[in-house]
Amino acid sequence: MDQPDFNQVASDLHSLAEQVTRCANLPIINEGRRFMEALQVVADGLTLLHQNAQASEARATANSQAVIANAQASLATQMQAMEGRLTARIDALDRKIITADKNLLARIQNSVTIAEKNLLARLQNSGIIHETVQLFRMGLAPWASSRTPTSAYSSGHRFYPEGEDSLATGAAIGDFPNTLLDLDVMTEHRCAPK
Numbered sequence: 001m002d003q004p005d006f007n008q009v010a011s012d013l014h015s016l017a018e019q020v021t022r023c024a025n026l027p028i029i030n031e032g033r034r035f036m037e038a039l040q041v042v043a044d045g046l047t048l049l050h051q052n053a054q055a056s057e058a059r060a061t062a063n064s065q066a067v068i069a070n071a072q073a074s075l076a077t078q079m080q081a082m083e084g085r086l087t088a089r090i091d092a093l094d095r096k097i098i099t100a101d102k103n104l105l106a107r108i109q110n111s112v113t114i115a116e117k118n119l120l121a122r123l124q125n126s127g128i129i130h131e132t133v134q135l136f137r138m139g140l141a142p143w144a145s146s147r148t149p150t151s152a153y154s155s156g157h158r159f160y161p162e163g164e165d166s167l168a169t170g171a172a173i174g175d176f177p178n179t180l181l182d183l184d185v186m187t188e189h190r191c192a193p194k
Contacts, residue, residue, distance in 0.1 A: 177183040 175186075177186055
């Protein structure tokens with residue numbers, strides 16, 4: 001049986017290796033390398049595009065956040081201004097109401113004080129002149145032009161002191177009091193319980 005010739009095998013393998021290294025010179029292999037290089041350029045371009053897109057997205061996010069922050073700040077400023085104007089109007093209304101209340105209270109106090117002063121003045125005046133004022137037996141006699149009219153105490157009517165005429169009929173009033181004290185005594189006498 002035939003034995004392998006290892007020297008021949010080694011020589012053939014050497015020749016095969018030489019031929020395989022020449023395969024790199026084949027146009028299809030060369031084009032494949034260029035294709036791989038072009039593919040690498042495209043991959044690098046896509047990577048750069050992706051990085052640019054991420055940077056643009058980051059800038060857009062930052063810009064939108066800045067716009068939102070500015071809008072929120074502007075809205076907050078406008079709300080504070082409106083709140084300030086509303087507070088000022090409410091304060092002005094409060095002042096008007098408080099002033100109106102104080103004015104009303106002052107008017108009420110003044111009217112009460114004036115009424116009290118008027119009552120007190122009448123009481124004091126009636127005490128001062130009570131015993132000294134002479135009451136005349138007066139009657140309303142406008143037809144008596146020869147008499148001199150005199151203003152009566154606490155009355156706007158004009159009376160004639162010389163006459164003793166009744167106000168309604170013109171007749172004389174016989175028991176007409178001469179002073180306010182006499183009038184008080186007469187009133188107490190008539191109003192006394194029987």
